[in-house]
Amino acid sequence: MTLLRRQFLQLTVGASLTPILSTVASAEAYPARPVRVIVPYAPGGPADILGRLTAQKLSEHLGKQFYIENIGGAGGNLGMAQGARAAPDGYTVLVVPPNIIVNPAMYDTVPYDPYRDFEPVTIAVTSPTVLTVHPSLAVQTVKDLVALIKSNPAKYSFASPGTGTPPHLIGEHFRLRLGLDLVHVPFNSAGLAVGSTLAGHTPIAFTSLPPAVPQIKEAKLRALAVTSKLRSSAIPDVPSMGEVGYPEIEGEGWFAFIVPTGTPKDVTTQLHREIVKIIALPDIKETLATLGFAPVGNTPDEAAALFRTEGVKWAKVIREAGIKAP
Template sequence: MKRLRSTVPCLLAVAALSLIAAAPQARANEPSNWPDRLIKLVVPFPAGSVTDRIGRVLAQRLETNLKQPVVVENRPGAGATIGSDYVAKSRPDGYTVLLGANASHAVNVAFMKLPYDPVSSFEPISLVAAVPSVLMVNPGVAARNVNELLALAKASSGKLTYTSAGIGTTGHLGMEMLASMAGVQLLHVPAKGPAQALQDVMAGHVDMLIESIALSAPVVKDGRLRGLAITAQQRSPALPELPTLSEAGLPGYELLLWFALYAPAGTPQDIVAKLHAETARIFADPAVRDPLVRDGVTVVAGTPRELADFQRSEIDKFGTLIRKLNLDLKQ
């Protein structure tokens, strides 16, 4: 299979320097009167999700730095398109912004008719963070590592099952990419959200899943599920004992959840610049960055141009993957 990789590792090298450089400039070139009232940060996922957690950290610090209220407004549904469409159609004045993700700005475009254009309907502000996922199995599955799991899959002729948070989610695409790279067949049993997916594997109704490390780490650490590998190119401090899938026998495998800050298209560039500078300043603070890193989150806080380029590469990557695997995501 053609090697499909994101550009996050490249961005990290640039971001490490830009985080330091951006902080002293956070007050430079400020708009003369923005903000002078409440700002809404729309999260197109439910409260309690990884996106929601990062959004609330960002909102709290923006409120302190900008000296205006910043409230998180959860608008989940339809694969994150409801909240994203709301922001796309909002007034481009800097008072409504979006914390988007893979689903809303890269994956959905490959199989959905969206009510917005994920590129032209938004002003990119910053790629905020990326989060790896974990390949996990029920403890009753006779596989203690990736090689044993793949051998079991090859011997079972498509009888091994996996679940995901739903059709077209990162967990679904990640398992299909794994199956394609390994040359095995797996049966997809989609769940209604990540909580049900985890519960179905813990209960033994389904054999395995790939889910974000933020949700996976607690159930791996307490033994309810067996972690086999993570989906990033580097090991995670949240589960340092787990190898990457590349180390475990699938070279080049990488799957990351990512979160990015957007404003409606037409938002003045001085406001975009200030929001980016404040975002970089916030995530350069060890008090913000270090707890996220311990939980497996890779902080990026890249520039608007880096986000625009990265998003286009992700649209191409997921589009190619879906076409190559001939996935039917309209179920």
């Protein structure tokens, strides 16, 4: 082979490999600097806890710091607005509950569009809602409770962690679908809602699992059903609504990781892969279970589809119940 031909081949092969090598180098370069993880709520809540657990592992796995920035206020709208305005470069990630798709139906205006401004990475976990009652109520099943409420109009109320939260919306769905005269009493957290039911002030409660489980196990509250499709491993003796004859009363909280629209596809793919790997780790799964979370880790397309179906479902409940943001 002549020297000229050898040089030509080297140049040709080198040129053909350059785009491939550049792509690989680009993918390997992420993250090249710290990544902000916005939690649109105050520290200490479930979104914050999940965000911190995941951010710590992402930092370990990817070699750059993933740090939490809590931006609370307006039911999550302030933090989500900042996320929507962030550069779509992979250096802003958000951890959000269903409020991302519920708030537009509940507030007159919101400073973001959940479908145009964001792209889901994954629904990381779900958090079942549990229907509990004070032990003084002479009911053992959901059917008993429905009969009691119907025979005593305007007498009973239910507690929730707050207006627009998944437990509140599920409680309203329960009220509307079964035609019950039941008053909603919102609190600022699931813990406060559970406390009110423990004291007998609001004899019925729809709440997330974590603050209710210890009280259920100590028989201080009676759990009638969980509103997820399946029973919860945290309280395996408690049936689902479907099992007790009310399959239409279904819903649960969830927490998703999302990024601003336009974030590079390879970055979203990498984040998805790592987050799914993290929530499957034995120690993380154990921690999540104690918090009442069940790991999911679905695909971005599956998460996007859930956003839309949940948005339609809960907007209908919000309209029918006349719910407005406080």
